[in-house]
Amino acid sequence: xxxxxxxxxxxxxxxxxxxxxxxxxxxxxxxxxxxxxxxxxxxxxxxxxxxxxxxxxxxxxxxxxxxxxxxxxxxxxxxxxxxxxxxxxxxxxxxxxxxxxxxxxxxxxxxxxxxxxxxxxxxxxxxxxxxxxxxxxxxxxxxxxxxxxxxxxxxxxxxxxxxxxxxxxxxxxxx
Ligand code: ATP
Ligand code: MG
Numbered sequence: 001x002x003x004x005x006x007x008x009x010x011x012x013x014x015x016x017x018x019x020x021x022x023x024x025x026x027x028x029x030x031x032x033x034x035x036x037x038x039x040x041x042x043x044x045x046x047x048x049x050x051x052x053x054x055x056x057x058x059x060x061x062x063x064x065x066x067x068x069x070x071x072x073x074x075x076x077x078x079x080x081x082x083x084x085x086x087x088x089x090x091x092x093x094x095x096x097x098x099x100x101x102x103x104x105x106x107x108x109x110x111x112x113x114x115x116x117x118x119x120x121x122x123x124x125x126x127x128x129x130x131x132x133x134x135x136x137x138x139x140x141x142x143x144x145x146x147x148x149x150x151x152x153x154x155x156x157x158x159x160x161x162x163x164x165x166x167x168x169x170x171x172x173x174x175x
Contacts, residue, residue: 003101003134004151005126009109009142012156013174019104019136020046023057026134031101033057036091038084038111038139041065044175062087069114084116092125095133102134109139109146119143126150 006022008015016037023033033056040061050059062083072080088108095103111117122137126149129135137146147153169175 001132003129003132005149006134006136006152006154007142007147007150008136008138008154008156009140009147010154010156010158011140012158013161014156015138015140016046016106018154018156019106019138020050022136023102023104026102027053027057031134032099033102033104034060034091034094034100035104035106036060036062036087037106038062038087038117039065039107039114042175045172060087060090062090081116084111088117088121088125095130098130098132100133102136104136105138106136107139108137109142112139112143113141119145122146123149 006019008018019035023035026033035050035058037059041064043064047059047061050057065080067076069077069080088105088111091103091105094100105122108117108122112119112122123145126135126146137150142153163169
C-alpha cells in the first residue's frame with residue numbers, strides 16, 4: 001500500500017486528537033505507529049494511554065518546555081531549536097529503514113512557523129519519504145507548499161471554543 005500524506009490544520013479543536021484517532025485505527029490493523037510531538041510543554045492524557053500501546057505505538061516528545069517562547073533569552077531559544085531539530089531528526093532516522101507504517105508529526109506547523117524547523121527540510125522529507133510510509137502533519141497555519149504536497153488536507157474551523165469564554169484547559173479533554 002502506498003503511503004499518503006495528511007494535514008490537519010485550522011484554528012478549531014481536533015487536530016492532535018484526530019491524528020491519535022487515526023493512529024489507534026492503524027494500530028488496530030497491525031500497523032506500527034510513531035508519533036513525535038513538537039513544542040509540548042505539559043504532560044498530556046494521551047501520553048499515559050499510548051504508553052500502554054508500546055512498542056508498536058510509540059510517542060516521542062523530546063524534553064518539556066517550561067516557558068513561553070517570548071519569555072526566553074537567546075540561549076534558551078537556541079536550546080529550544082536544538083530540541084525541536086532533534087525530534088525531527090529522530091523521526092527521519094526512525095522511519096528511513098521502514099520500521100514504521102504511520103508517522104505523526106504533531107504540531108510541526110508550529111515548529112515551522114516559529115522558524116525552529118526549516119520548511120525546506122520538511123518538504124524534502126515528504127518528497128523523499130519511504131514509499132509505504134503514511135505521514136500526518138498537524139498544527140495551525142499549514143504552509144501552502146506543504147498543502148500542495150499533501151493528499152488529505154482537513155482545515156478545522158473554530159466556530160466556538162470555551163477558552164473564548166475564559167474556560168481554562170480541562171484535564172482529559174484538552175490535556
Ligand atoms: P486537540 O489536542 O484537542 O485535538 P488541537 O490539536 O486541534 O486540539 P492545538 O492547536 O494543538 O489544538 O491547541 C492546543 C490546545 O489549545 C488544545 O488544548 C486545544 O484544545 C486548545 N484549542 C484548540 N482550538 C482552540 C481555539 N480555537 N481557541 C482556544 N484554544 C483552542
Ligand atoms: Mg494539537
